[in-house]
Each structure stands twice: as structure tokens, then as C-alpha cells.
Amino acid sequence: MGVSLKDVAQRAGVSIKTVSNVVNNYQHVTPKMRARVQQAIDELGYRPNLTARHLRKGRTGIIALAVPEFGNPYFAELAGEVVDAAARHDYTVLVDHTAGQREKELLVCQGFRSHVIDGLILSPIHLETEDLMARTETAPLVLLGEREYEAPYDHIAIDNVAAAREAVAHLIALGHRRIAFLGSRTGRERQPAHLRLRGWREELAASGIAPDESLVVVTDGYGREDGAAAMASLLDRGERPDAVFAYNDMIATGAMRTITERGLTIPGDIAVVGFDDIEESRYGATTLTTIAPDKSAIARLAVDSLVERLAGTPVAEPRRPRPGHRLVVRESTAPRAPATPSEAAGPPR
Amino acid sequence: MGVSLKDVAQRAGVSIKTVSNVVNNYQHVTPKMRARVQQAIDELGYRPNLTARHLRKGRTGIIALAVPEFGNPYFAELAGEVVDAAARHDYTVLVDHTAGQREKELLVCQGFRSHVIDGLILSPIHLETEDLMARTETAPLVLLGEREYEAPYDHIAIDNVAAAREAVAHLIALGHRRIAFLGSRTGRERQPAHLRLRGWREELAASGIAPDESLVVVTDGYGREDGAAAMASLLDRGERPDAVFAYNDMIATGAMRTITERGLTIPGDIAVVGFDDIEESRYGATTLTTIAPDKSAIARLAVDSLVERLAGTPVAEPRRPRPGHRLVVRESTAPRAPATPSEAAGPPR
Numbered sequence: 001m002g003v004s005l006k007d008v009a010q011r012a013g014v015s016i017k018t019v020s021n022v023v024n025n026y027q028h029v030t031p032k033m034r035a036r037v038q039q040a041i042d043e044l045g046y047r048p049n050l051t052a053r054h055l056r057k058g059r060t061g062i063i064a065l066a067v068p069e070f071g072n073p074y075f076a077e078l079a080g081e082v083v084d085a086a087a088r089h090d091y092t093v094l095v096d097h098t099a100g101q102r103e104k105e106l107l108v109c110q111g112f113r114s115h116v117i118d119g120l121i122l123s124p125i126h127l128e129t130e131d132l133m134a135r136t137e138t139a140p141l142v143l144l145g146e147r148e149y150e151a152p153y154d155h156i157a158i159d160n161v162a163a164a165r166e167a168v169a170h171l172i173a174l175g176h177r178r179i180a181f182l183g184s185r186t187g188r189e190r191q192p193a194h195l196r197l198r199g200w201r202e203e204l205a206a207s208g209i210a211p212d213e214s215l216v217v218v219t220d221g222y223g224r225e226d227g228a229a230a231m232a233s234l235l236d237r238g239e240r241p242d243a244v245f246a247y248n249d250m251i252a253t254g255a256m257r258t259i260t261e262r263g264l265t266i267p268g269d270i271a272v273v274g275f276d277d278i279e280e281s282r283y284g285a286t287t288l289t290t291i292a293p294d295k296s297a298i299a300r301l302a303v304d305s306l307v308e309r310l311a312g313t314p315v316a317e318p319r320r321p322r323p324g325h326r327l328v329v330r331e332s333t334a335p336r337a338p339a340t341p342s343e344a345a346g347p348p349r
Numbered sequence: 350m351g352v353s354l355k356d357v358a359q360r361a362g363v364s365i366k367t368v369s370n371v372v373n374n375y376q377h378v379t380p381k382m383r384a385r386v387q388q389a390i391d392e393l394g395y396r397p398n399l400t401a402r403h404l405r406k407g408r409t410g411i412i413a414l415a416v417p418e419f420g421n422p423y424f425a426e427l428a429g430e431v432v433d434a435a436a437r438h439d440y441t442v443l444v445d446h447t448a449g450q451r452e453k454e455l456l457v458c459q460g461f462r463s464h465v466i467d468g469l470i471l472s473p474i475h476l477e478t479e480d481l482m483a484r485t486e487t488a489p490l491v492l493l494g495e496r497e498y499e500a501p502y503d504h505i506a507i508d509n510v511a512a513a514r515e516a517v518a519h520l521i522a523l524g525h526r527r528i529a530f531l532g533s534r535t536g537r538e539r540q541p542a543h544l545r546l547r548g549w550r551e552e553l554a555a556s557g558i559a560p561d562e563s564l565v566v567v568t569d570g571y572g573r574e575d576g577a578a579a580m581a582s583l584l585d586r587g588e589r590p591d592a593v594f595a596y597n598d599m600i601a602t603g604a605m606r607t608i609t610e611r612g613l614t615i616p617g618d619i620a621v622v623g624f625d626d627i628e629e630s631r632y633g634a635t636t637l638t639t640i641a642p643d644k645s646a647i648a649r650l651a652v653d654s655l656v657e658r659l660a661g662t663p664v665a666e667p668r669r670p671r672p673g674h675r676l677v678v679r680e681s682t683a684p685r686a687p688a689t690p691s692e693a694a695g696p697p698r
Contacts, residue, residue, distance in 0.1 A: 060465055062443075070425040070432075070444070071628065079419045083446060094411075095419070095444040097432060116409055116465045224632045257632045279420065283573045283606045285634035 003046040012040035063091050063306060064117045066108045068100040068125050072222065072250060073278040075123070078144075081299035082121065089307045091118070100221070102126035111137030119306045140309035142302050146195050154305040154319040156298055163291045163325045164199025165206075167245050167273045170289070170327055172207050175336035176242035176271060179204065180215040182230040182255055183222070183247025196247055196275065215241055219251060227254025235262055241270060242336055249274035249281045249290055256286065256332070267334040277328055287330035297323035352395040361389035412440050412655060413466045415457045417449040417474050421571065421599060422627040424472070427493075430648035431470065438656045440467070449570070451475035460486030468655045489658035491651050495544050503654040503668040505647055512640045512674045513548025514555075516594050516622045519638070519676055521556050524685035525591040525620060528553065529564040531579040531604055532571070532596025545596055545624065564590055568600060576603025584611055590619060591685055598623035598630045598639055605635065605681070616683040626677055636679035646672035 005023070009016045014037060021029050022037040029037075040046075065082050067075035083093045094117060098104040105124050109131065119140040124147060132151035135141070143155040171179050181200045197216065204211045217234055219226035227246060231254065234241065246252035252274030259270050266272055266286045274281060277292035301321050309315065354372070358365045363386060370378050371386040378386075389395075414431050416424035432442045443466060447453040454473050458480065468489040473496060481500035484490070492504040520528050530549045546565065553560045566583055568575035576595060580603065583590065595601035601623030608619050615621055615635045623630060626641030650670050658664065 062465060070419075070428045071422070073420070073422060073425070076419040076422070076425045079444075080446065083419075092445070095428075096441070097429065116411060224628060228632070253629065253632050256634070260634045279573060280602065280629050283577070283602050285605070285609045 003044045005046075007044055008037065008040045008046050011044055012037045059118045059310075060116050061091055062094050062117050063119045063121065063303075064094045064096050064108070066096040066098055066105075066120060066122045068098055068123060068222075070095070070097050072248075073280060074248065074250075074276040077278060078295050078299060081295045082303060085296075085299040085303040089303060091303070091307070098125075100125050106131060109135055109137070109141070111139060119310055121302045121306060140306055142305045142309070144298065144302060148195070152315055152318050154302075154309070154315070156301045156305065156321060156323065158293045158298070158325045159322050160195035161199040161202065163275070163293070163327075164196040164245070165203040166327050167275065167291055168200050168203035169207070170329065170333065171243045171245065171271060171273060172203070172209070174243075174271065174333060177209055178212065178215065178241045179209075179243045179245055180217065180234060180239070180241040181245050181247075182217045182219060182227055182234075183251045184216050184218045194247075200245055215239060219247070222248055222250060224250050224254035224257070227251030227256075228258045229254070231255035231258035243267075243271040243273070243333070245273045247275060249276045249278045249288060252288055252290070252332075253280070253284070256284070256288070266332050268337055271333040271336075273333060282330070286332050289330045289333040290328055292326050292328045294324040294326075352393045354395075356393055357386065357389045357395050360393055361386045408467045408659075409465050410440055411443050411466050412468045412470065412652075413443045413445050413457070415445040415447055415454075415469060415471045417447055417472060417571075419444070419446050421597075422629060423597065423599075423625040426627060427644050427648060430644050431652060434645075434648040434652040438652060440652070440656070447474075449474050455480060458484055458486070458490070460488060468659055470651045470655060489655055491654045491658070493647065493651060497544070501664055501667050503651075503658070503664070505650045505654065505670055505672065507642045507647070507674045508671050509544035510548040510551065512624070512642070512676075513545040513594070514552040515674075515676045516624065516640055517549050517552035518556070519678065519682065520592045520594065520620060520622060521552070521558070523592075523620065523682060526558055527561065527564065527588075527590045528558075528592045528594055529566065529583055529588070529590040530594050530596075531566045531568060531576055531583075532600045533565050533567045543596075549594055564588060568596070571597055571599060573599050573603035573606070576600030576605075577607045578603070580604035580607035592616075592620040592622070592682070594622045596624060598625045598627045598637060601637055601639070601681075602629070602633070605633070605637070615681050617686055620682040620685075622682060631679070635681050638679045638682040639677055641675050641677045643673040643675075 005016050005019050009019045012019065014033065018033060019037050022034050063086055065079055067079065070076060079095050086093045096108060098108060105127050108120065109122060109127065117139065121142045121144060123144040129149045129151050132149055132153060141153050143149065143153050144157065146157055146160045149155060168179060181197055184197050201211045217230040219230045227250060230251065244255055246255055252272050256266055256272055259266055264270055272288065274288050274290040277290045281288035281290055301323055305319060354365050354368050358368045361368065363382065367382060368386050371383050412435060414428055416428065419425060428444050435442045445457060447457060454476050457469065458471060458476065466488065470491045470493060472493040478498045478500050481498055481502060490502050492498065492502050493506065495506055495509045498504060517528060530546055533546050550560045566579040568579045576599060593604055595604055601621050605615055605621055608615055613619055621637065623637050623639040626639045630637035630639055650672055654668060
């Protein structure tokens with residue numbers, strides 16, 4: 001009870017200044033010294049008074065993470081990782097949601113609530129480069145997500161084109177040719193098309209398969225209901241793809257539900273690949289093959305960037321690190337079934 | 350651009366004081382006057398300067414919602430509702446997670462971060478009544494969740510015993526008799542057993558079925574992996590229930606995955622009922638019958654209680670409102686299949 005910096009310094013046999021440097025995560029402490037102080041901290045159960053410490057620096061000790069929606073498990077899982085990463089820098093995280101509305105994205109970007117937050121990590125959907133260039137708020141901002149911006153802010157995102165190409169290459173290697181894409185953006189964005197759709201096009205073309213744009217279904221949103229509706233519209237048009245590559249796992253989940261409802265099997269009739277590797281994808285009746293972004297790395301890089309900007313590192317060149325990703329193969333993909341006699345003979349007349 | 354209170358007052362033909370009363374949600378404004386002012390606000394696009402307003406009152410305009418985990422979609426969906434309910438009172442919400450750790454629950458309860466929040470909505474797992482009685486922090490606190498406390502705080506929770514009884518009654522009405530319960534608390538709590546398990550016991554007993562405690566499987570946590578493991582342990586022991594009632598949808602989802610992996614069918618071999626009505630339960634290959642708590646009502650009651658306490662209403666008698674719930678019947682439950690000849694003849698030797 002009531003362990004002080006002084007107690008820790010005595011136990012570790014170092015100066016109070018050194019303990020303070022360790023506790024404040026200053027860089028100029030040797031790893032050996034850091035370990036020695038940390039041991040004393042652990043043994044004594046010292047807990048720095050974070051609030052007081054941040055307030056002395058004119059800070060609140062809080063960073064905000066603004067995501068499009070709490071209901072998307074990808075963002076919920078990412079938020080957990082950001083909380084953990086921030087805790088390592090003694091920051092706590094305010095999670096905010098923009099409801100996928102441009103108006104709310106502008107509001108958080110422009111510093112709404114800036115009296116209680118030191119910096120912001122934002123995953124935008126609708127913001128444009130001009131919006132970011134018009135930003136007057138001075139609190140540090142780090143961007144997440146697949147949108148591309150020409151703006152002077154650090155931006156953490158996996159290589160979405162490469163990841164999408166791996167997903168499509170996996171399907172092609174299994175013998176699939178008619179591969180649908182579900183989840184293209186609507187026309188509200190000026191961006192030509194998003195990166196995952198570009199990956200789909202590029203990988204098909206590279207494999208000598210002309211991308212069939214009639215197999216691209218534009219969804220309104222990013223949810224399960226959007227995936228279910230997109231798959232239904234595809235089947236209703238008489239299109240019967242070999243496989244589906246979905247923008248995210250939620251759209252994939254909705255599509256799988258529709259496939260099942262239509263009496264078709266996964267992967268026998270239609271193989272499915274998602275994107276995000278949310279936990280539920282490991283537990284369905286048919287587990288989902290998906291692209292797993294390294295969520296820990298994304299969170300760590302975002303928090304590290306923000307903390308460095310908070311420490312005053314000027315943004316000479318905005319950083320664009322590329323956290324990793326991997327294809328996780330599960331039950332929803334399998335080699336293409338050989339053509340049935342009726343299929344080989346063409347549709348019945 | 351720059352619409353003021355005065356502009357709104359002129360447009361509505363009322364005093365600035367009246368506009369201020371409406372904007373501040375004071376009670377002593379007639380509905381008619383409120384509508385008139387609101388119309389002027391909407392027409393002019395007036396946006397009150399919330400930050401300044403809260404700061405004048407010595408507040409930050411932020412309330413915290415502390416939940417056990419972001420990764421549980423029930424809490425993500427509830428958080429969305431709380432954000433909406435708080436916005437109606439011009440409050441924004443900081444979402445915090447306690448990682449289901451007693452230590453962190455104590456921390457938020459004791460006012461960690463209270464320099465930036467006006468009040469707290471907390472869904473505890475491990476806190477005891479004594480912990481709440483020992484609380485010295487004066488910021489208002491409203492409790493959520495199924496734990497029962499004898500403490501002077503408002504507590505918003507559905508009638509968990511009644512809801513569990515409805516779930517079990519549904520299974521009994523379908524002809525099921527051997528009904529397992531997955532998800533009992535571990536022994537760390539001094540509480541005898543939680544309310545949903547009590548509902549399971551009571552409904553079975555009321556229907557003349559002796560509750561078979563060998564069909565209760567204690568899980569470590571509340572996740573999909575816990576449900577999968579619990580179901581596996583039940584089947585590994587040679588128990589083959591007619592039906593499963595799970596503590597929540599995530600445990601139900603894990604159990605369904607195990608049932609499928611063992612080559613059994615849902616609901617043909619084993620019917621499953623969950624609790625929470627999270628969105629993914631509507632999209633599985635077999636949609637899940639579940640208890641749907643009224644999440645909007647829970648959020649609204651919690652925020653309303655907190656706002657009233659913030660306005661200075663003394664806690665004469667802590668409130669225990671009971672938001673509603675309903676049983677949602679989907680594909681995972683069906684009438685019990687008639688005994689097969691082999692079953693009627695007993696297991697093969």
C-alpha cells in the first residue's frame with residue numbers, strides 16, 4: 001500500500017530519476033537498467049499514478065479509437081488489441097463509433113471531444129483526402145483501413161491488394177474459374193474501386209481469366225444482411241459462381257446463409273472465402289477460409305505511431321507501414337467438384 | 350454556419366431562455382413549445398456547443414460504459430444502443446473493457462479516469478456487494494447484468510429467471526426431457542448459482558422433471574471455445590441430451606460446432622437454445638432459437654437513470670426496473686424426433 005517511486009529506487013538500487021525514466025518509457029534507459037527497475041516495480045507492486053502523471057504533462061492519458069461500428073466483430077477484436085497496446089504506454093482508450101456516417105467521421109476528425117483526448121486513431125469509410133487536408137485540429141491523428149489518402153498522416157493498413165490476390169489465387173488453384181466478388185463500394189466514393197476488388201481483378205487477369213464484372217455484386221453496407229442480399233441477387237439473376245470472394249467475413253457469412261437456404265452446399269456447390277478472420281468464422285457449421293490481418297500488429301503500429309507523435313516527433317514523412325496478413329484455409333473451400341453429367345450436357349431444356 | 354441560440358429564438362418567436370431550456374432538456378417546457386423550438390432548430394441546422402455547455406456545468410459530457418469484453422457481440426450491440434441513448438441527452442460514451450477481471454472492475458468502480466467522465470454504467474462479473482458498499486467515488490454508477498447486489502445503486506436487468514424458464518419450457522413443450530445446461534459459473538463466486546441456471550432448475554421441477562445435475566456443465570468463460578469444450582465433455586462422458594440450453598449465444602454457437610463435428614444434427618439429434626439474440630445467431634447454417642433481451646430498453650433505462658442521478662436526484666430507493674425479453678424461435682429447435690428402433694432397443698452390445 002502506498003509504494004512510492006522512492007521505494008522502487010531503493011529496492012532497485014538506482015536513482016529516483018532512473019525509475020521515473022523507466023516508468024515514463026523514455027528511450028535513454030538501457031535494457032538492463034529497465035529490467036532491474038521493472039523487477040523492483042513488480043516485487044513491490046508499485047502502481048504509478050497515471051492520472052496525475054498525464055495531467056502534469058497537460059494530457060488526459062486517453063486516446064480515442066473511432067471505428068465505423070461496434071457491431072462488426074473485426075472492429076471489436078481490433079479495439080481489444082488497441083486497448084492492450086495503449087496500456088503498454090499507460091494510455092487508456094475511448095472507443096467511439098462513427099456509425100459509418102461521413103458527418104460523424106468529420107466530427108471526430110475535427111476534434112470533437114478533444115478536451116478529453118490526447119490523440120485519435122480513426123478508421124474512416126467516407127472521408128476524402130480533401131477532408132483530411134482541411135483538418136485544423138492539432139491533436140495527432142493516425143489512420144487505419146483500406147482507403148488510400150494523400151495526406152500528411154501516418155496510415156496503418158495491410159497490403160489489401162496482395163491479400164485479395166492470395167485469396168483469389170487460392171480459389172483458382174482449387175480449380176475454380178467463375179469467382180464472384182461481393183462487397184464492392186457503392187458509387188458515393190470518388191475512388192475508382194477499392195483495393196480488394198482491384199486484387200480480385202488483378203489475380204484473375206494474371207491467371208488468364210478475364211474478370212467477369214457481372215460476378216461483382218455491389219453491396220450497400222458491410223454487414224451479414226448485405227452479404228445475404230448480394231448472394232440472393234446473384235443467384236436470382238441465374239448466375240451460379242464456382243466460388244465467392246467476399247469483402248469481409250460478415251458479408252461471407254450472409255452469403256453462406258443464402259447458399260444454404262437455396263439448398264446448395266459449401267464448398268461442394270460454391271466455395272467461399274472471407275476477409276478479417278473474426279472469431280465466429282472458426283465456429284460455423286462450415287468454418288470459413290479467410291484472410292487474417294495481423295490485428296495485434298495493426299494495433300501496435302497505430303498506438304506506437306500515435307505515442308511518438310504525442311512525444312513531439314514531427315511528421316516529416318507520413319509512415320505507411322504494412323502489417324502482415326495470411327490466408328487461413330478452412331472448410332469453406334475445397335477443390336472444384338468434377339462436372340456432373342447434366343452440367344456437362346448443358347442446362348435441361 | 351454560426352447559428353446561435355438567438356437565431357433559433359427569433360425563428361421560433363420565443364425567448365432565448367426557452368430555447369436554452371429545450372436544448373438543455375429541462376422538464377418544465379410544454380411539449381408544444383418543445384416541438385416549436387425543435388422545428389426552428391432543425392430548419393436552421395443549429396448545433397449546440399456541447400463541450401462548452403458541459404464544461405460550464407463542471408462536466409465533461411462523457412459517460413463511461415464498462416463491459417467485460419468488446420469481443421462478445423452482446424456487449425458490442427448493447428454499446429451501440431447506449432451510444433444512441435446517451436446522444437439523446439447530449440452525452441457521449443467512452444466504452445471501456447474490464448477483460449472480465451475483478452481487478453479492473455474494482456478500478457473502474459473506484460473512479461479510475463473519473464477526471465474525464467461524469468458517470469459510469471458498469472456490467473460486472475466478479476464484483477461483490479461488499480465491493481460496491483466500499484465504493485468511495487461519488488460519480489453516479491448504474492449497474493447492468495444478471496448478478497444480484499444489495500447495494501444502493503440503480504440496477505438494470507431483465508428477469509433472468511423468468512427468461513430462462515421460458516427457454517426451458519419451450520424445449521419441454523417440444524417433447525425434450527434430457528435438457529443440458531452449459532455455462533454455469535465457476536466456484537470463484539460466493540453466489541450459489543446464477544439466475545439462468547436457477548430458471549433451468551425451476552422450470553424442469555415445475556414440469557415434473559427432476560433436474561439432472563449431471564447435465565450441467567460448468568464453463569470457464571463465456572466464449573465460443575467454452576461452449577465447444579463443454580459440449581465435447583458432455584458427449585465424451587457418454588451423455589447424449591435431447592437438448593441444450595446455453596447461458597449465452599456464444600456458448601450455444603460453440604456447442605453447435607461440436608455437435609456438428611461429432612456428426613450429429615441440429616435440431617434432429619440435439620436441439621439448442623441460446624440467450625442474447627446476437628446478430629450472428631440469425632445467420633448460421635442453422636439459425637439459433639434464443640432469448641432476446643430488449644437491448645434498447647436496457648440501454649435507455651441505464652442512461653436515463655444515470656442522467657437523473659447526474660441531475661442530482663438522490664438515490665432514496667435504488668431502482669430495479671425490468672426491461673423486457675422474448676423467446677425467438679428459429680431452426681435450432683424442433684419437436685423431439687420419435688425414438689429410432691435401435692434407440693428403443695437400447696444401445697448395441
